Ligand SMILES: Nc1ncnc2c1ncn2[C@@H]1O[C@H](COP(=O)(O)OP(=O)(O)OP(=O)(O)O)[C@@H](O)[C@H]1O
């Protein structure tokens with residue numbers, strides 16, 4: 001019943017905030033490599049759904065998730081599974097850049113340190129450099145690793161946060177409107193980075209920009225009022241959607 | 256239409272009214288601030304005005320002949336005997352020698368009363384005790400004058416007052432003036448105030464024991480209140496389940512911060528002294544009582560510091576696979592640090608000024624020794640102030656104010672340090 005190439009297979013996923021049902025039973029298979037975009041009007045449940053993949057919803061009081069979400073065939077909501085371990089495999093980038101108010105180096109080193117990924121200072125240095133290089137930030141910050149991460153520009157901060165996530169070698173990177181606080185140039189850099197990262201990681205991105213979804217994603221899912229309305233190859237969604245609602249949304253008639 | 260016209264008579268009237276309200280409010284605010292400032296200035300002026308003179312005191316420098324026939328007629332140099340020897344005699348003889356013309360018994364007594372009798376004898380006794388070889392020699396020693404002479408020269412005992420209404424006789428005034436002319440009596444910095452414990456004689460009384468007692472009390476209070484306060488705040492904020500019971504605990508901690516401090520004193524009296532049988536007047540108990548007093552303050556400060564840390568930082572840590580505990584201790588707590596420290600220092604400053612609970616556990620004892628451990632009777636600075644303020648003599652009034660100045664300086668320093676620390680740590684973010 002599940003797609004064998006899928007990183008995540010979701011069956012009848014419902015999310016409640018108290019008595020309020022935010023998602024009404026989502027079925028979706030997310031491919032192992034490439035970028036999947038979630039689009040839809042504000043409040044339709046994109047962020048809520050995204051947070052089910054790394055169980056960040058667990059930290060919200062009164063939030064309940066039901067249904068099944070399999071990652072590589074294993075139920076991530078299994079009672080015996082520690083969400084802490086899951087989150088090391090599924091990284092997340094937030095809408096507002098949230099670097100720790102520490103040095104750039106310590107921002108990257110935080111994850112490897114708590115997971116004990118490196119055994120020496122030299123190894124850690126190398127990992128920090130590798131992560132910053134992958135995030136395309138190395139050349140900009142290599143001379144000021146000791147300076148605070150909060151002193152960087154918004155776009156740099158967002159790439160720092162991505163580097164921080166990469167440092168713990170995740171398999172998946174979730175991004176919730178990562179470019180919404182960035183100017184066009186920083187956005188272009190971020191998109192170029194996503195383009196590169198998708199070779200190695202499964203990336204799921206929530207975005208309000210149709211153009212961005214069209215540019216960076218391979219598959220697009222359109223959500224509306226807590227339902228998954230349409231899910232298909234990005235090209236198909238943007239040129240020839242099969243649902244009227246999708247059509248209206250991408251052409252700007254609903255929003 | 257007049258609505259759109261900003262200069263219509265109605266509009267001008269409305270504007271005038273609004274400006275009037277604004278003006279009156281500003282006036283009221285300025286009056287309030289002015290009143291507060293005036294009260295502060297008045298307090299400082301009156302305390303510094305009476306207290307500043309206690310920081311200097313008059314001393315006599317005299318050559319004392321430590322004659323062997325008086326101190327150690329047997330020549331045995333027995334330490335115990337030397338302690339009990341008649342140093343008073345030596346002080347008397349030294350003073351009489353200043354005025355050989357005085358022979359009458361009553362007049363001689365008055366000459367002797369110019370010096371601080373116990374101050375001089377104790378000082379000589381101490382010297383001889385430490386170095387018995389001084390016996391037989393003549394030593395130059397500076398000893399305090401009696402508090403009356405000191406007050407006379409400071410102008411608090413008025414020469415114009417009728418003789419029978421002041422404590423210094425006309426003869427004594429003349430002698431004191433002579434000694435001053437000869438350079439025997441001089442005004443010096445009053446080190447005694449800082450190095451001596453309390454005493455019956457104002458010229459020998461100091462706040463050393465009170466300061467040390469206060470320090471010990473604060474250390475005990477901090478060691479107990481800081482971990483309890485911070486720990487309960489972290490637990491309540493981060494780990495406790497949110498239910499009626501924790502709400503109830505929270506409410507009670509907030510209430511505890513508002514309980515009058517004397518109640519904590521009564522509690523300490525009942526629990527630590529009467530029930531657990533701990534000794535009275537010791538800094539250990541004082542610190543325990545004040546820990547109860549300040550830990551709610553620390554808890555409240557810690558919680559507000561924790562709550563002011565952006566949740567996105569914790570989310571960031573969690574999303575990297577940090578456990579909740581790691582996110583709290585490695586990311587949130589360091590950021591809340593400045594707030595926690597500031598709150599704790601302010602709590603400690605509160606504890607330093609507390610008097611009532613210490614009175615309840617018997618820290619009003621007259622302590623004439625500098626304590627060496629937290630289990631020995633001591634007094635505390637505000638209690639010392641309270642004790643001294645009770646004495647009517649002018650010399651005590653001046654020392655009371657001096658002790659208040661010291662307390663205020665310490666408090667202002669602590670609060671200033673807290674503010675400085677907060678600004679500094681916050682800038683580093
Ligand atoms: N913590 C929460 N508690 C209660 N309700 C919530 C919570 N978070 C989200 N919701 C509700 O769940 C629904 C989906 O919210 P969600 O944030 O997932 O929307 P979204 O699609 O990400 O919107 P946006 O595009 O504005 O970010 C909304 O109706 C919202 O009000």
Ligand SMILES: [Mg+2]
Nearest residue numbers: 046047048176
């Ligand atoms: Mg959202």
